[in-house]
Amino acid sequence: MARIAIAGAGVLGRLLAWRLAREGHSVSVFDPADGPQPPVPGRVAAVNERPHAAGFTAAGMLSPLAELDGAEPAVARLGWRSLPLWQAIGRQLANGGAPGLVRTEGSLLLAHGSDRGNAQRTLARLNGVPEAPAPQPLDAAALRALEPALASGLLAWLLPGEGQLLPRETLLALAEQSAGVRWHWNTLVDTVDAGRLRLIGGDTAAADLAIDTRGLGARPEVPLRGVRGEVLWLHAPGVRLLRPVRLLHPRHRVYLVPRPGDRVVVGASEIESEDRSPVSLRSAVELMSAAHSVLPELAEARIDHLETNLRPARADHLPSIEHRPGLLRINGLFRHGWMVAPAVVQDALAAAGLASEGQSPP
Template identity: 25%
Template sequence: MKKQHDVIIVGGGVIGSSIAFQLSKRHYRVLVVEKGTVAQKASSAAAGMLGAQNELEKDCTLFPIALKSRAMFPGLAEELKFLSNIDIELIQSGILRVVQTEQEVAHLQSVAAYQQNEGESVEWLSKEQVKAKEPQISQSIIGGLYMPNDGQVSPPLLTKALAQSAVNLGAEILEFTEVIDFLHENGHISGVRTGTDNFYAEKVIVAGGAWSKQILENLELSIDAYPVKGECFSVRTRGPIIKSSIFSTGAYIVPKSGDRLIVGATERSHTFDESVQLSGLLQLMMNAIQIIPALKQAKWEKTWAGIRPQTGDGLPYLGEHPRIKGLFIATGHYRNGILLAPITGLLMADLLERKESVNHPFRIDRLSREVNL
């Protein structure tokens, strides 16, 4: 029997799951096809910071939608808890971005001024104020930018909650099923081919993270995207030692439940190798201890790596294939996939329904040098 759906989503990470959730809410018959398991790869490797102000400083195209996406999380957390009974562990305790040089001070003070002019809550803290907020901070820290509205979630739980909520609203998920080709004729998508079967839909969305470029090569579409490996590790402490997520140029430290801290992340471009190298971990450890000396007494837990999708201009690709109608792409979120997942789900659902302008800044053909047409 012909397996017909309204929409097929290739990829069961946080982006694919968010799109599935939004489309299921609009009563679409959705099928998610995932070659591994839901919430795998980068969606499970991320620390989960919602750094709309921390990551996207000023004059950034992503800044407005990042703020909108961050604002969606409180309501989304309640909705997902109701639908899936999964707590995404939303914590809104702010992000503290610390500095150790006068050059960094000047830069972050300019960032603070810009964001204050934009109406965002942000506060420059002196060395003494940083120490008062986080007593375990090193004496080498000479100041910091505190962004109280930035926060964090558990990326695996967020992804699983989105996927389970979509299923509870009628979506189907096929795990351990790899898409090996696309079905299309006369310039219109008609489905996907897996290793075992064909599945049909008038709309298909590629949301394969760092692997999206490889998936799209079957359709002679080459996007300017590449993988970036990020290595992290986690430790446990005897009681909480920090309240805020702490970010610096050399490392970030994110407090989780159970007195657990995640420390990350290295950056190694153009590799899909998910192994962890000692050199990267050593530098992370040294940087983290320089910020929080008490980490010397922490107990080791584990280490891992995630492969993040970066693009040539740093903006994600959200839009329709330039030649094949009904085929959409949602990839290239790099370090902000967790933060941008809610707004991406909405944008892609609107694009499918032709409610969103095709001239938005994330369209697939935005620069001729980025897309080989």
């Protein structure tokens, strides 16, 4: 059994804590948040307030094939490896009392007829994961059978095996079901060194292995930049959408993701800025217009709230794992955090000599 100290309680930190505790290790997690619960939806943080984890803002799409529109094949392969891992994790969390967190019933790739050329170029990239099934073209009748509410005349492809999870609920379940983990909330980590975490205020947490998953908080030790993302939540009673939908759009990779309670999350803005201020008018109008163009019944939806956050990105937009004795750093998941996290955690623990036997899903 190893003593493990984790800096950061985002997607990576909670997934690591949950898994390592299940394997019998002594785990402590340090994070500046008030607790494990999600932030209040739509609340704008004060200027001097610590930002919440980017994982709470994300839509939770598990879409490695669709991400090949703008991501490297290496990222898509991590995502494809992560899908069965998420299914296994979802079953474990369901047994602990949190059912329905993960769904893998496929996703849809859509384009308007005027964007046919762009769609064909994107489809040509969707061979970066040879082990994954090929996109299935859908005619009007097949699309209507799968998603009757979508607009007519759309070009459409089903991406089998893709899906989604519920980010807020999954983060909370991972924390609540990490039996034996010691959570140190309202605790800011200054630096992470081999075998110890230095806390703001001068205290030190010693460990056999110190793990840094702080995202942008890991600077300057990890070279990162923040990339702004914006999402909006719509309340759309009676609007039926069963699968995540990605629209090939001239300006954005726009997605629509169904959520419980008649909600639909719309997003995909990607802005080279570390500005955490509220969503801009231009982004909101473009995202809502694109969403309405593929799901006309959203015309009477109500805007619940809008959110912004920053994704930690490296120059190559690829995740990084750094290991040396007593220290493990994992970072740079960019916009792919939920999609690739289980495979990245698996690889990181293997590098640190803490892999489960056979590297099977947890």
